[in-house]
Amino acid sequence: MAFGIDQLPTPRLVNEMQRLNLGRDKLFGRNLVIIFWVNTSQFLDEFRHRAPDFWDWREKIVQFETSNHLLYPYLEWLIAENSYLKMSGVMQVNRQVDIFLDQVYVSLQAQWRQQITDTSERSEREMQGVSASHRVSRIERMGVSLDDWDEPCYYEPVREELVSVTTTKTVTQKVDLSQAVRENCYSVILGAPGAGKTTLLRYLALHFAKAKRDNQEIVIVGEEKEELGKTLLPIFFRIADYAEKLKDQPELTLLEYLRQFYRQWETHFPGKVEIGTEVVGLLLDAMRQGQCLILLDGLDEVFDQKSRKQIVKRINQFVDEFATNKFLITSRIAGYYDVQLSSRFAEFTIEDMDSEHVERFLHRWCRTVEKAQQPDAGEEQWQRRGNEQAQDILQAIEDNEGVKRLTANPLLLSILALIHRNGERLPNRRVKLYELAVQTLTEDWQLSKKLPDTPKVVLKETEVVELLAPLAYWMHEEKPSGLLTQAEVEEKLAAKLAELNDAEPKSDSVRQAVAEFLRKVRETTGLFVERTPGVYGFMHLTFEEYFAARYIADNDQSEILQLIQKHLYEPRWNEPILLALGYYGIHFPTQVKKLVEKLFSNLKDYEPSLQYGKIKIKNPSSDNATLVYLKTESIGKSKEFEFQLQDLLFAGQVIAEVEVNNIIIRKKLIQKLIITCLFIDDEYEDDTTKQLLRLLRKIEAFYQKSEVIDILKEASHDLTLSEEIRIRAKTTILYVACGISVGLVDYVKEIVNQLEPSLFCSIRNLVQELGEEMSPALEASRQHYSKEADFQHNLTFLTAMSYVRKDKYDKAIEIFETITENLDSDLNAYIAWSLATCYQEKMNLIKQLTITKHVLKNLFDTLSRQLL
Numbered sequence: 001m002a003f004g005i006d007q008l009p010t011p012r013l014v015n016e017m018q019r020l021n022l023g024r025d026k027l028f029g030r031n032l033v034i035i036f037w038v039n040t041s042q043f044l045d046e047f048r049h050r051a052p053d054f055w056d057w058r059e060k061i062v063q064f065e066t067s068n069h070l071l072y073p074y075l076e077w078l079i080a081e082n083s084y085l086k087m088s089g090v091m092q093v094n095r096q097v098d099i100f101l102d103q104v105y106v107s108l109q110a111q112w113r114q115q116i117t118d119t120s121e122r123s124e125r126e127m128q129g130v131s132a133s134h135r136v137s138r139i140e141r142m143g144v145s146l147d148d149w150d151e152p153c154y155y156e157p158v159r160e161e162l163v164s165v166t167t168t169k170t171v172t173q174k175v176d177l178s179q180a181v182r183e184n185c186y187s188v189i190l191g192a193p194g195a196g197k198t199t200l201l202r203y204l205a206l207h208f209a210k211a212k213r214d215n216q217e218i219v220i221v222g223e224e225k226e227e228l229g230k231t232l233l234p235i236f237f238r239i240a241d242y243a244e245k246l247k248d249q250p251e252l253t254l255l256e257y258l259r260q261f262y263r264q265w266e267t268h269f270p271g272k273v274e275i276g277t278e279v280v281g282l283l284l285d286a287m288r289q290g291q292c293l294i295l296l297d298g299l300d301e302v303f304d305q306k307s308r309k310q311i312v313k314r315i316n317q318f319v320d321e322f323a324t325n326k327f328l329i330t331s332r333i334a335g336y337y338d339v340q341l342s343s344r345f346a347e348f349t350i351e352d353m354d355s356e357h358v359e360r361f362l363h364r365w366c367r368t369v370e371k372a373q374q375p376d377a378g379e380e381q382w383q384r385r386g387n388e389q390a391q392d393i394l395q396a397i398e399d400n401e402g403v404k405r406l407t408a409n410p411l412l413l414s415i416l417a418l419i420h421r422n423g424e425r426l427p428n429r430r431v432k433l434y435e436l437a438v439q440t441l442t443e444d445w446q447l448s449k450k451l452p453d454t455p456k457v458v459l460k461e462t463e464v465v466e467l468l469a470p471l472a473y474w475m476h477e478e479k480p481s482g483l484l485t486q487a488e489v490e491e492k493l494a495a496k497l498a499e500l501n502d503a504e505p506k507s508d509s510v511r512q513a514v515a516e517f518l519r520k521v522r523e524t525t526g527l528f529v530e531r532t533p534g535v536y537g538f539m540h541l542t543f544e545e546y547f548a549a550r551y552i553a554d555n556d557q558s559e560i561l562q563l564i565q566k567h568l569y570e571p572r573w574n575e576p577i578l579l580a581l582g583y584y585g586i587h588f589p590t591q592v593k594k595l596v597e598k599l600f601s602n603l604k605d606y607e608p609s610l611q612y613g614k615i616k617i618k619n620p621s622s623d624n625a626t627l628v629y630l631k632t633e634s635i636g637k638s639k640e641f642e643f644q645l646q647d648l649l650f651a652g653q654v655i656a657e658v659e660v661n662n663i664i665i666r667k668k669l670i671q672k673l674i675i676t677c678l679f680i681d682d683e684y685e686d687d688t689t690k691q692l693l694r695l696l697r698k699i700e701a702f703y704q705k706s707e708v709i710d711i712l713k714e715a716s717h718d719l720t721l722s723e724e725i726r727i728r729a730k731t732t733i734l735y736v737a738c739g740i741s742v743g744l745v746d747y748v749k750e751i752v753n754q755l756e757p758s759l760f761c762s763i764r765n766l767v768q769e770l771g772e773e774m775s776p777a778l779e780a781s782r783q784h785y786s787k788e789a790d791f792q793h794n795l796t797f798l799t800a801m802s803y804v805r806k807d808k809y810d811k812a813i814e815i816f817e818t819i820t821e822n823l824d825s826d827l828n829a830y831i832a833w834s835l836a837t838c839y840q841e842k843m844n845l846i847k848q849l850t851i852t853k854h855v856l857k858n859l860f861d862t863l864s865r866q867l868l
Contacts, residue, residue: 001035001037002034002035002036002037002078002191003037003076003079003080004079004080004083005017005036005037005038006038006040006046006435007039007076007077007080008044008080010625011374013050014050017047017050017051018051019444020051020054021050021051021052021053021054022056024053024057028057032758037071037076039076039077039673040073041063042392044061051343052606053131059145067146069280070278070282071282072768073211074279074282075210075212075213076210076213078205078206078234078236079161079206079210079213081202081205081238082101082202082203082205082206082209083101083102083206084100084101085099085100085101085104085199085414097403099365099368099369099372100368101199101202101206102206102363103367103368104361104365104368105199105203105222105362106353106357106361106364106366107176107177107178107222107226108176108177108195108200108350108351108353108357109174109175109176109177109351110174110175110176110177110180110189110344110348110349110350110351110409111172111173111174111348111349111351112173112174112175112180112347112348113171113172113347113348114171114172114173114346114347115321115343116171118501128626143336150167158327160318168187171686174351174807175348176226177189177200177348177350178221178226178227178228180329180346180348181183181204181228181229181231182229184451185325185326185348185401185801186319186326186327186344186345186346187327187328187329187345187346187348188299188328188329188330188331188336188340188341188346188347188348189201189329189330189331189343189348189350190330190331190332190333190347190348190349190350190690191330191332191333191349191350192332192333192350194352194409194410194411194412194540195350195352195409195410195411196411196544197297197298197330197331197350197408198297198298198330199410200350201236201295201328201330202236202332202788203221204228204234204293204295204328205234205236205293205295206231207219207221207228207671208231208233208234208293208385209234210233212231212232212233212234216231217230218230218231219231229326232291232292232293232325232326233283233291233292233293233351234292234293234295235258235283235287235292235293235294235295236295236297237258237261237295237296237297238296238297238298238512238531239296239297239298239299239301239302239311239315239329239485240301240302240481240482241261241483241531241532241535242254242257242297242311243301243302243307243311243481244481244483244535245260246310246311247729253314253317253318254314254315254317254318255318255321257278258280258283258284262279262280262283281524287325288322289324290322290324290325291325292322292325292326293325293326293328294322294325294326294327294328295328295329296315296327296328296329296330297329297330298330298331299311299315299330299331299336299341300330300332300336301480301481301482301541302480302481304490307480308339309339312339312341313712315329315341316341318584319342319344327345329341329345331576333349343736352408353407353408353409353413354408354776355776358394358397358408358413359390359394361410361413362390362393362394362413362417363386363387364392365389365390365414365417366385366386366387366389366390366417366421367382367383367386367387367390368386369386369389369421370385370386370389371386373864381488389421392420393416393417393420396420397416405703411422411540411542412430412433415433415437416433418437419433419436419437429582429586429657429659430579430582430657431546431549431579431582431586432582432586434543434546434579435546437745438461438527438543438546439461439463440463441461441525441527442459442464442525442527459520459521463517463651464521464525464527465547465550465554466496466500467493467496467497467517468521468527468528468547469547469548469550469551469554470492470551471489471492471493471495471496471547472543472544472545472546472547472548472550472551473547473548473551473552475537475538475544475548476494476544476548476573478543480572482537482538482541482544483531483535483536483537484533484535484536485534485536486534486535486536486539487629488804488810489536490514490515490518490520491668492510493507493514493517493518494510494511494514497510497513497514497517498510501513503861514571517669518536521812522694527539527543535788545576545579546576546577546579548576548578548580549575549577549578549579549580549582549583550580550583552564552576552577552580553580553581553583553584553587557591557594557595557598560580560584560595561595561599563580564577564580564599568625568650569646569650572642578653578654578657578658580596581596581599581654581657581658581804582657582658582659584658585658585659585660586659589659590660592610592658592659592660592661593660593662593665594666596654596660596662597665598657599651599654600651600665600669602647602656603647603648603651603668603669603672603770605643606627606643606647606648606672607631607641608629608631608675608676608679609629609630609631609675610673610675610679610715610718610720610721613646614628614679614680614681615627615628615629615675615676615679615680615681616628616680616681617680617681617682617688618642620682620686620687620688623646623647624646625644625646625688626642626644626645627642627644627645627648627676627680628640628641628642629641629642629643630691645688648672648673648676649691649692650693651669651696652669652695652696652699653672653700655669655702656695656698656699656702657698657702663707666703666707666736667711670699670707670708670711671711672695673692673695673699674696674708674712674715674732676692677689677692677693677696677732678728678729678732679725681691681746683765685768685769690769690770693732693735693736693770694773696708696732696736697735697736697738697739698739700736700739700740701739701740704740704742706743709733709736709737709747712729712730712732712733712736713729713733715729716729716730716733723758724758727758727759728762729760730751730754730759730762731759731762731763731766732748733747733750733751734748734751734763734766734774734798735766735770735773735774737777738773738774738777739773739777740777743793744778744781745779745781745791746793748778748781748794748795748798749791749794751763751798752794752797752798752827755826755827755830760833763798763801764801764804764837767801767802767803767804767805768804768805768806769805770801771801771802771804771805771808772805774802775799775802775803778795778798778799779799779804781795782795782796782799793819793827794827795799796815796818797816797817797827797830797831799815799820800812800816800819800831800834801834803815804834804837804838806841809838809839809841809842810842812834812838813835813838813839816831816834816835816838819831
């Protein structure tokens with residue numbers, strides 16, 4: 001049974017009908033019964049016209065009347081719209097395959113952020129504990145013992161008044177997104193660009209529409225038969241589209257926009273001009289009865305703060321009016337907390353894909369592609385070839401640390417899979433990946449088809465960049481919604497084409513060239529697409545950012561600096577700036593030294609020293625957070641200086657992502673980052689400390705030259721530094737080493753050999769905050785290392801320690817218990833200490849007390865031996 005052929009866009013429809021017509025004999029030779037379900041009888045004429053040979057072989061045409069002539073066409077349209085994985089350009093004309101969303105979708109996890117309010121009753125005596133202790137000490141200072149105080153009033157019972165005390169704290173919990181959908185009526189899904197927010201909403205729209213069509217009471221999806229909750233009627237649209245309408249209609253409510261949005265349905269029912277209004281009536285009735293799942297996508301795409309406040313207010317009003325329905329709204333994390341939805345919305349932040357999710361996605365992807373490309377093969381071949389392809393991609397990812405980091409993002413993983421499938425080698429730089437993706441979506445696939453009209457259809461990558469780069473830069477400045485009208489597109493492209501061809505923007509030749517370019521880029525690349533009739537935008541914000549970066553990078557060095565400084569520290573421009581510098585570093589390596597020197601010119605003013613103790617942060621939660629440190633001013637004298645933290649962090653980001661081959665520039669900056677990280681007056685749970693640690697780890701992984709670890713080793717052996725700083729340096733080495741894999745076993749050996757209580761406590765504090773980022777590398781090394789038994793035990797010990805953190809205590813206990821026997825007593829003391837910590841956090845006090853006795857004995861024995 002084939003659904004939705006009449007819902008395809010015209011270029012795709014033409015192509016599919018041609019394939020159907022030409023493949024008539026092959027299809028009928030397989031002894032199939034084919035049933036096409038279409039929504040209108042008017043489409044039959046188009047079917048007859050576009051596939052005449054196939055049409056001649058038809059048998060019967062049956063027309064069904066539905067009990068609701070609006071509901072079923074609406075649901076079929078929704079199903080057709082969301083059945084395929086949207087890689088826009090990949091899904092356009094003449095692509096390799098169509099990927100069904102159902103066949104590759106992998107349910108991700110999210111962090112559920114909750115505000116917990118606790119109210120308890122306490123006595124006034126408890127509340128005034130400090131003053132009570134003060135009174136006791138005052139009595140004792142008078143020389144009178146409380147035992148001797150025999151005034152009768154002190155023996156009389158005192159009636160205590162109880163006081164209600166309310167405290168609020170933020171807690172997080174990891175949950176499956178399916179659970180979030182099932183258990184919450186109001187949810188906001190937060191995530192990074194390409195994290196899968198829109199795909200999640202499309203998946204929900206698809207399955208709720210199917211369940212509604214099939215009269216199912218509960219929505220059940222996937223091989224694992226996950227429940228998504230009671231079947232509801234899905235309503236799905238983009239918030240950015242509403243924002244665009246608001247520009248011309250400032251008083252437009254979300255409800256009135258909904259009416260306008262669904263009046264487009266009139267085009268699905270020729271001759272029935274009121275049908276769009278009837279569809280709106282159908283949806284409104286369902287909403288009033290609380291029977292809808294309302295999916296609003298892309299709150300983050302409204303970048304203007306004033307506009308976002310207005311839209312959030314309208315959304316909250318809309319939710320109040322239809323509060324008995326279920327709502328899911330998506331947004332990027334950046335900027336959400338500045339203007340957030342009402343407190344009724346539960347907040348879920350999508351987690352990065354872990355190795356298990358990546359592997360599952362790739363196996364599903366490759367099998368689906370194999371099945372689509374080899375339809376005549378059997379299930380066994382599809383499975384075998386799909387597994388081979390998946391293993392090839394996984395091996396390519398494993399061999400390239402830079403690529404591995406990109407796989408956590410579903411969008412980039414999809415592009416990686418597409419590129420590898422096309423026979424290309426995977427890059428290890430994010431900007432190089434985008435560049436290769438653009439090449440793939442423009443020239444490569446079209447040329448690989450070897451069709452007679454390819455030269456007429458295909459766009460050169462240089463042409464695409466020349467025209468889309470300035471357009472993307474202008475859009476990123478002027479169009480925060482990411483959308484612009486056809487007239488605006490044509491005006492901007494005409495100006496650029498006229499400049500390139502020394503012609504008049506309004507000349508016929510330029511206008512024709514603009515129309516031809518728009519048609520080609522829309523139909524053959526999908527990089528720049530028509531969102532709705534007459535409204536355009538990039539297939540994903542990621543590509544708008546990449547082309548804006550190309551515009552910055554393709555200027556003279558002085559102009560690049562001006563463009564960067566114009567938008568420096570604007571959150572919206574962080575990604576384009578880093579991509580621009582990354583592209584410049586790859587393509588102009590000899591020039592990047594001068595550019596970076598000018599960009600970091602103010603860093604020469606930041607000269608912290610190892611000799612002057614702690615570095616403090618002034619206004620840590622502000623964008624203008626300042627580092628306060630001591631610096632020698634004259635012999636024997638030092639003075640307090642200040643430096644903007646964001647300047648240091650930006651420089652670290654650049655070094656971590658841009659190929660800066662000048663070792664002097666690189667090492668000076670690494671030295672400043674390390675001193676700041678070691679001497680900053682904060683613990684591992686502080687955001688600034690985490691940022692610095694992650695930057696050092698990224699730099700080490702990016703260059704693979706051991707520069708970060710070598711400087712940390714010097715600090716760890718510098719006896720002029722305090723023991724606290726030396727221990728912190730050793731702990732930082734372990735965290736950084738977990739980001740490079742190569743040589744990790746040796747670093748583990750060194751750490752374990754130096755283990756003593758202070759170092760152990762430092763590692764324990766580190767893993768409580770960052771253990772999740774350390775476990776994968778330690779696990780991988782433990783699984784693949786099979787040489788000396790002692791080294792294996794060391795790896796197992798630190799792997800177990802990396803799980804001594806919230807929600808992972810059971811895992812830590814399980815691993816520790818595999819090495820509790822046949823080990824030297826030195827390590828046994830720390831194993832017992834770790835187990836005691838785990839049981840304490842699990843509130844197993846009896847087990848904790850039992851183990852604590854062993855801890856104290858083993859630790860005493862260990863310290864005694866070390867002292868001897």
